[in-house]
Amino acid sequence: MSAPVRRTGGRSAAVLSSIRFAVEELVRERGAEKVTIPLVAERAGVNPTSVYRRWGDAATMLNDIATYRLDPTRELPRTGDLRADLIAWCREIVEHYRKPINAALLRGGSASAGEQETECLRNRRAEGLAIAGEAGALDADDIIDGLVGPIVYRAIFLPWTLDEDLPVRLVDKVLAA
Amino acid sequence: MSAPVRRTGGRSAAVLSSIRFAVEELVRERGAEKVTIPLVAERAGVNPTSVYRRWGDAATMLNDIATYRLDPTRELPRTGDLRADLIAWCREIVEHYRKPINAALLRGGSASAGEQETECLRNRRAEGLAIAGEAGALDADDIIDGLVGPIVYRAIFLPWTLDEDLPVRLVDKVLAA
Incomplete structure (x- = not known):
């Protein structure tokens, strides 16, 4: 919330x-x-x-409820292994949007997006930075363009491609770049 | 169309x-x-x-009309300089979605996406592969996760960040990875 x-x-x-x-x-x-x-x-x-x-x-309500299950106060993966932590974190997001109800709420929210940042984006970016920002490994743009953006794009337009391998693929690309 | x-x-x-x-x-x-x-x-x-x-x-109509200005039969940038061609191509997409009407149509279409691939996605992926696929430089996932996904994500949720530098940044990352 x-x-x-x-x-x-x-x-x-x-x-x-x-x-x-x-x-x-x-x-x-x-x-x-x-x-x-x-x-x-x-x-x-x-x-x-x-x-x-x-x-x-209604749009704010939908966006808020769509992010409910990804509680921003939950504990983040922090084993100290950057790659493993990022993969675990992306897996949570992918799992979240694999639930059809969450993907539907995301699509509903996206219809009215664009006026200001959503709470959901702010939370995810803060989480990504908490995992990878301190080490100087990734900045906010890396997290948006390399991880959150592609996952959310696929959740909206290609939900059947949210597969097991996606988190590994995205994290390896973003760390290599 | x-x-x-x-x-x-x-x-x-x-x-x-x-x-x-x-x-x-x-x-x-x-x-x-x-x-x-x-x-x-x-x-x-x-x-x-x-x-x-x-x-x-209505959703199919909106998706179709939203892609109208990015005519799939237009000539693609093909100078032979892969990086320059990809940047020019991403610039066209960014320019397209910088127009508020196109971003609004995209948001409307995204509300009803998820049943099957949109024509728009099919066209963009085919274009990306025409530019970078033959050289074996990028595959379809690179194009979706590295270029189209982040641009469309920003067009929906962060339209004020569709700036001049975005195409260069995305292309350099996707080619480095």
């Missing part, structure tokens, strides 16, 4: 979880481009105002 | 041109995700059936 998670007891967590469930269900049923905030609120049984207050618009 | 262009005189060319104009106008006004075939037909003053017959659905 990109919004700061406040621990206000079970109520807000339950609301969030029912919204998330409603979004995933509606994306599966209708496709991300047809999911609106009123629809989500109705399905989740919450007031539309609380959905608008949290995300502002 | 991906569909074979039949030279049936001026009539069908005029219809196509009015459809194209209607699509571009509607995308600018409403955003690609809200452009439907009935809307386009109405604006273009043609029968919806002829639009459906040509493209089948």
